[in-house]
Amino acid sequence: MSKIPTIDLSRLHESESDWGDLVQDFRNTMPEMGVVYLLNHGIDLELLDRVLKTSEGNLFNLPKEVKKAYAKTNALKDFSGFTGRGEEILNDDPATTYEVKECYDVNVATPKFPAEAPEFTSSAQELLEAFEDLKTKVFKLLAKALEVDEDFILNSSTYLEGSGSPNFTLFRVLKYPKVPDVRDVPKGAIRCAEHCDWDVLTFLYQDSTGGLQVKTKEGEWIDAEPVPNSILLNAGEILEVWTRGYIPAVKHKVLLTEEETLSKKDRYSLAFFTFPDDSFVMEPMAKTAMITNDYEYISITVGEHVAAHVANSRAYA
Numbered sequence: 242m243s244k245i246p247t248i249d250l251s252r253l254h255e256s257e258s259d260w261g262d263l264v265q266d267f268r269n270t271m272p273e274m275g276v277v278y279l280l281n282h283g284i285d286l287e288l289l290d291r292v293l294k295t296s297e298g299n300l301f302n303l304p305k306e307v308k309k310a311y312a313k314t315n316a317l318k319d320f321s322g323f324t325g326r327g328e329e330i331l332n333d334d335p336a337t338t339y340e341v342k343e344c345y346d347v348n349v350a351t352p353k354f355p356a357e358a359p360e361f362t363s364s365a366q367e368l369l370e371a372f373e374d375l376k377t378k379v380f381k382l383l384a385k386a387l388e389v390d391e392d393f394i395l396n397s398s399t400y401l402e403g404s405g406s407p408n409f410t411l412f413r414v415l416k417y418p419k420v421p422d423v424r425d426v427p428k429g430a431i432r433c434a435e436h437c438d439w440d441v442l443t444f445l446y447q448d449s450t451g452g453l454q455v456k457t458k459e460g461e462w463i464d465a466e467p468v469p470n471s472i473l474l475n476a477g478e479i480l481e482v483w484t485r486g487y488i489p490a491v492k493h494k495v496l497l498t499e500e501e502t503l504s505k506k507d508r509y510s511l512a513f514f515t516f517p518d519d520s521f522v523m524e525p526m527a528k529t530a531m532i533t534n535d536y537e538y539i540s541i542t543v544g545e546h547v548a549a550h551v552a553n554s555r556a557y558a
C-alpha cells in the first residue's frame with residue numbers, strides 16, 4: 242500500500258551549501274503523490290499548539306454577533322474573516338451536500354484579526370511569521386529541486402516587500418465541530434469535500450483527531466494520519482501547472498464517519514496557503530531535466546483562477 246513520504250528538514254535551517262542530500266530527497270519524494278510530511282520543519286511546536294488552543298478557547302468561542310461582525314461578506318474582495326458552518330463547499334459534486342466546518346481566514350498581505358480575540362491574535366501573528374520563514378526556505382528548496390531560477394518563485398509574490406499588489410496567500414484556522422448524531426446533519430455531509438488546493442504549496446498542521454485522506458496517482462484514498470510534530474506539505478494546482486504535472490496537485494478530503502473518535506470530537510487544523518500575486522500569469526515553466534512534459538493549460542492570471550474557484554465553491558450563499 243502507498244504511504245505518504247517523509248522529509249527531514251533539519252538541514253534546511255543550515256546555510257544552503259550544507260543542504261546536502263535534501264534537494265535530492267525533495268526531488269525523490271514530492272513528485273510521487275504531491276504530498277509529504279515535513280519533520281524538523283523549525284516551527285516551534287509549542288507555538289503551533291498555542292494557536293490551536295487559542296482558536297478553540299478564544300477565536301471560535303466568540304459570540305455569534307462578534308463572528309457576524311467579522312464575517313466574510315464579499316467573497317471576491319474580502320479575504321479575511323469568518324466562514325460559518327455550511328457556508329462553503331470546496332467542490333461542485335452534488336453528492337457532497339454540506340461541509341461541517343467553520344473557519345477564520347487571515348489574508349497575509351492585509352491581515353485582519355478580531356479585536357475580541359487577543360490571545361488568538363498574538364499567537365497567530367507569531368505563527369504567520371514562522372510560516373513565512375519556512376515558506377521562503379521551502380520555495381528555495383523547490384527551485385533547487387526543479388533546477389529553475391529561485392527568483393522566479395520567490396518574486397512571484399511581492400506582498401512582503403509591501404508592494405500593495407493583491408495576493409491571496411492565506412492563513413486559515415479550521416474547526417470541524419463534533420457531530421454527536423449524524424442524523425443532525427444533511428445526508429452527504431462531510432467535514433471537507435474532495436478538492437485540490439488552488440495554490441502553489443500548502444502547509445497543514447492538524448490536531449490528533451484524524452480523518453484526512455489523500456488520493457494517490459493510482460486513485461486510491463489513503464489516510465494522512467496525524468504524525469506527531471509534523472507539518473503536511475501539499476502541492477496545489479499552480480505548482481502542477483508550473484511543473485507541467487511533474488509535481489501533481491494532490492486531491493484530499495476530511496471524512497465525517499460514525500466512528501467515535503472521528504466525529505464525536507471537534508477537529509482543528511491550521512493551513513497556510515501560498516499564492517503568487519493576483520496579476521501573475523499562471524503558466525508552465527520552461528522545460529528542464531525535471532520538467533519535461535507537454536502540458537495543456539489555459540493562460541489566466543492567478544486572480545482569475547482564484548475568482549473562478551471562489552465562485553464554484555458555493556461559498557457565502
Ligand SMILES: O=C(O)CCC(=O)C(=O)O
Pocket residue numbers: 413415433438445447453493495509510512
Ligand atoms: O483540515 C484539514 O486537514 C484539511 C483542510 C483543507 O484541505 C483545506 O482547507 O483546504
Ligand SMILES: [Fe+2]
Pocket residue numbers: 436437438493
Ligand atoms: Fe485543502
